[in-house]
Amino acid sequence: MKERTPQETIEDIWPRVKRKHLYPEIPTPKLGEVTGGEEPGTEDAVGLEIKAKQMTLNADFLVGLKGKMEEERAIEALLDHGVAHYTFCPWDFYTYVNLYAEAKKVMGDKDLGKQVANHFIDVVSNTYCVKMRATDIPELYRHLKRGAIEETMAALYQKIWGKDLGSSASGKSVKGNEEVVRRLTRIPYLNRSRWAESIRRFARSIKPLLLQEQENQKSGAGKGGSTPLGDHDLNGYSLEEIDQGLRDYARKSMMLPEFREVVEDFTEELKEAGYGMEGGMGRGRGMLLDADVLFYMKLAESYVLPVKKSILEKKGTLHPHSHSPWEVGSPYHDVDVWTSFGKIMPGITQIWKKKEGKGKGKIEGAPDCLIAVDSSGSMINPRKSLSYAVLGAACAADAYLRNDSKVAVYNFSDAPMGGKDVLDYSSQREEIYRVLCKYFGGGTALDVEDLIPLVHGKKDLDLFIITDMKITNLEALIGYLGQLKNRVTAVHIGENPYVSRFEKAVERKSNISLFAVKRKEDIPHIVLGRIREYFHQGPGR
Amino acid sequence: MKEQSSKNSSIGMELQGREKMKASLQLKKKKTAASDGPCVIRSNPFQEFDTYVYARKDLPLDRIVQSTEVVMDQIRQGYEKLLEEEAKELVWMVQYNTIIKAYEVAERYVKEIDYAAEDIEDFCFAFENTQKIPYLIPGPAGLYISALCNYAKEEEIVLKLSELKTEINLLGFRLSKGRRLVIEGDAGDFTGIGLEGGELVVEGNAKNWTGAGMRSGKITVKKNIGLHTGEWMMGGEIYVGGRVRGLGNIVEGKVFEQDKLVYPGKARYPNLYY
Numbered sequence: 001m002k003e004r005t006p007q008e009t010i011e012d013i014w015p016r017v018k019r020k021h022l023y024p025e026i027p028t029p030k031l032g033e034v035t036g037g038e039e040p041g042t043e044d045a046v047g048l049e050i051k052a053k054q055m056t057l058n059a060d061f062l063v064g065l066k067g068k069m070e071e072e073r074a075i076e077a078l079l080d081h082g083v084a085h086y087t088f089c090p091w092d093f094y095t096y097v098n099l100y101a102e103a104k105k106v107m108g109d110k111d112l113g114k115q116v117a118n119h120f121i122d123v124v125s126n127t128y129c130v131k132m133r134a135t136d137i138p139e140l141y142r143h144l145k146r147g148a149i150e151e152t153m154a155a156l157y158q159k160i161w162g163k164d165l166g167s168s169a170s171g172k173s174v175k176g177n178e179e180v181v182r183r184l185t186r187i188p189y190l191n192r193s194r195w196a197e198s199i200r201r202f203a204r205s206i207k208p209l210l211l212q213e214q215e216n217q218k219s220g221a222g223k224g225g226s227t228p229l230g231d232h233d234l235n236g237y238s239l240e241e242i243d244q245g246l247r248d249y250a251r252k253s254m255m256l257p258e259f260r261e262v263v264e265d266f267t268e269e270l271k272e273a274g275y276g277m278e279g280g281m282g283r284g285r286g287m288l289l290d291a292d293v294l295f296y297m298k299l300a301e302s303y304v305l306p307v308k309k310s311i312l313e314k315k316g317t318l319h320p321h322s323h324s325p326w327e328v329g330s331p332y333h334d335v336d337v338w339t340s341f342g343k344i345m346p347g348i349t350q351i352w353k354k355k356e357g358k359g360k361g362k363i364e365g366a367p368d369c370l371i372a373v374d375s376s377g378s379m380i381n382p383r384k385s386l387s388y389a390v391l392g393a394a395c396a397a398d399a400y401l402r403n404d405s406k407v408a409v410y411n412f413s414d415a416p417m418g419g420k421d422v423l424d425y426s427s428q429r430e431e432i433y434r435v436l437c438k439y440f441g442g443g444t445a446l447d448v449e450d451l452i453p454l455v456h457g458k459k460d461l462d463l464f465i466i467t468d469m470k471i472t473n474l475e476a477l478i479g480y481l482g483q484l485k486n487r488v489t490a491v492h493i494g495e496n497p498y499v500s501r502f503e504k505a506v507e508r509k510s511n512i513s514l515f516a517v518k519r520k521e522d523i524p525h526i527v528l529g530r531i532r533e534y535f536h537q538g539p540g541r
Numbered sequence: 542m543k544e545q546s547s548k549n550s551s552i553g554m555e556l557q558g559r560e561k562m563k564a565s566l567q568l569k570k571k572k573t574a575a576s577d578g579p580c581v582i583r584s585n586p587f588q589e590f591d592t593y594v595y596a597r598k599d600l601p602l603d604r605i606v607q608s609t610e611v612v613m614d615q616i617r618q619g620y621e622k623l624l625e626e627e628a629k630e631l632v633w634m635v636q637y638n639t640i641i642k643a644y645e646v647a648e649r650y651v652k653e654i655d656y657a658a659e660d661i662e663d664f665c666f667a668f669e670n671t672q673k674i675p676y677l678i679p680g681p682a683g684l685y686i687s688a689l690c691n692y693a694k695e696e697e698i699v700l701k702l703s704e705l706k707t708e709i710n711l712l713g714f715r716l717s718k719g720r721r722l723v724i725e726g727d728a729g730d731f732t733g734i735g736l737e738g739g740e741l742v743v744e745g746n747a748k749n750w751t752g753a754g755m756r757s758g759k760i761t762v763k764k765n766i767g768l769h770t771g772e773w774m775m776g777g778e779i780y781v782g783g784r785v786r787g788l789g790n791i792v793e794g795k796v797f798e799q800d801k802l803v804y805p806g807k808a809r810y811p812n813l814y815y
Contacts (some may be wrong), residue, residue: 010717106704123757127600129600130598130600131597131600131602132597132598157579159601160600160601160602160603160605161600161601161602162600162601162797182659185605185658186605186606186609186659186663188606189602191606195668200666200670200704201663201666204704205665206703441748455670
């Protein structure tokens with residue numbers, strides 16, 4: 001009888017594994033060469049690799065296990081391990097980044113932080129499998145080649161799973177590490193809500209071992225930092241997942257320094273994944289990754305501001321022309337239900353890109369927007385800590401760009417003295433954010449002359465100004481805005497007499513809306529391009 | 542009895558209801574199959590999960606974590622009771638009487654708990670990392686941890702305090718002979734006071750009044766030490782790896798700075814050493 005190839009075995013058992021794990025949406029795993037690990041091509045090579053949800057089992061790894069464990073069982077154990085990363089830990093990119101950030105706080109080193117995160121994620125997903133599913137992972141770990149860390153991990157597994165993995169306390173590597181193992185056994189690995197705390201405890205306990213391993217590595221005696229079944233990195237995630245993860249991390253941490261640190265630590269991987277600053281959503285190759293700009297970009301994506309549509313004069317009506325992927329926060333009305341399989345899900349859902357036809361007519365849409373942002377000394381430096389002014393402006397830019405409008409930026413401090421930066425109407429997201437994040441830190445004066453060329457000749461245009469209103473020539477600004485017919489959204493940060501002066505001056509102008517931002521929670525209340533409605537207008541007015 | 546029987550009957554009715562529902566569903570299924578013709582097969586997509594066996598196992602980890610949580614709760618409750626009794630106003634003055642009294646209270650709670658060295662470590666970790674412990678008041682916290690160390694089964698205890706943002710005072714209070722306490726990180730004021738023959742090692746710095754009133758034993762501070770070091774110490778040795786900022790009024794005992802004997806030695810004025 002012809003012997004089955006490993007690929008055939010994978011295909012045979014994959015339906016069973018999928019069923020066992022309640023049908024995760026993962027493509028059929030394949031057999032191949034896996035880079036990474038200590039010595040590729042030998043049994044020291046790592047077991048599997050996950051790239052954009054595609055699991056690849058290492059053929060060399062399986063060869064190394066021959067004679068020790070039945071091939072089918074080894075493959076199933078590897079698949080269980082891989083699927084558990086997808087279904088339980090780390091689950092998504094945000095969780096992975098979060099775990100890494102916590103580990104790095106304890107380890108104080110990028111590489112050691114990544115190693116700790118890898119080991120922790122492995123312990124959690126393996127333990128989850130052993131507890132919840134019928135799996136041969138313990139048997140697999142029995143036959144893996146072990147270094148000092150792996151020996152300790154095996155001792156830990158033996159204790160927490162209650163299975164014999166052939167690790168004895170008198171083993172050469174574990175000897176002296178009983179204390180570490182004892183500490184590791186006390187961690188609630190399966191309690192997701194306590195993972196942040198758990199990984200810190202895990203890191204503290206394992207730190208001496210990893211430092212020792214690092215020393216050995218330097219002297220050429222140690223093994224590399226890879227986990228036996230493969231490391232976790234950004235390759236495992238799609239661009240949409242990375243987008244979502246960064247967005248969540250920016251929103252939940254709200255700390256610019258922390259976000260910057262994480263992005264800088266993953267710069268290489270992010271670039272490799274095609275995540276630069278060129279192209280939409282912060283992706284593409286080319287320029288350097290600017291973590292600060294990325295922070296505001298991702299944070300702005302979390303706050304979706306509504307833009308009131310207005311009647312625009314266009315040459316012709318729009319008609320559906322081509323498809324593009326739908327992103328979280330994009331309008332739903334252009335979703336093509338047929339090609340999206342009736343699902344609203346990033347990566348699956350598609351929207352129609354509309355193209356203007358020939359002819360002339362009036363349609364409803366969002367006009368272009370001119371954003372004026374104050375970056376004087378009285379404002380927070382957006383590159384040092386979270387600036388609500390820049391975040392507000394970034395949210396406004398994001399809202400208009402999502403509606404296929406163009407955005408111009410006027411960043412001013414002491415404009416008559418040259419403290420300004422002007423960006424003409426553009427749909428280049430990263431350029432817009434770069435100008436928004438610029439900080440001058442000088443006096444506050446606005447040069448109306450600078451605004452005139454940007455406003456002149458544009459019938460359909462919205463203005464968005466965000467400032468603390470401590471502008472030395474506030475009267476000139478009030479006078480200029482007073483003569484405009486365009487919709488103006490003015491946002492002030494904090495309260496001061498200048499705000500009251502501005503408020504009083506524009507209270508009768510229905511095209512100017514004023515919003516206050518004191519906390520981050522105020523940002524979603526901004527409505528762009530709102531024309532004030534007077535409910536209490538008397539008869540005849 | 543009545544309640545039980547009515548409960549049983551309601552359960553019975555519920556089961557009957559379910560059976561009926563199942564039967565009617567099957568009937569409906571048959572009917573639709575019949576009406577739609579033989580080629581239409583409608584199957585429940587979740588049908589195959591009827592035979593799915595959910596193999597959830599109890600692991601030793603569950604037991605370990607559960608018992609650890611129980612002990613941690615007891616330790617935490619003990620600390621909260623100590624705070625209730627000793628620091629009602631959240632201000633705690635370090636005075637001879639208050640220290641003795643608070644330590645006695647701490648001893649009373651600690652004696653009732655069955656814990657291991659790792660529990661003490663977890664308790665210290667919880668100060669900085671969880672919201673479960675309401676207040677870290679360095680004085681009572683130090684006394685409580687000292688009591689935990691003095692009544693632990695293990696003779697050697699390592700406290701990892703390097704991540705704590707607040708230094709804990711009074712660590713190693715009355716550490717008895719045969720016991721060794723290693724503090725990874727910095728210690729606060731009054732470290733190792735009243736030492737009773739134990740060995741206290743501070744991997745980082747220690748603040749003022751270290752070793753005050755110690756009777757015997759050894760204190761090693763790997764980095765620097767503050768003012769009033771060894772005030773009224775009656776015996777024992779203090780080894781400092783870095784600099785001694787100032788010595789106290791020492792009665793008896795030895796103080797070494799970077800392996801050099803600084804007390805007893807040349808006449809020095811207390812607190813004017815540097």
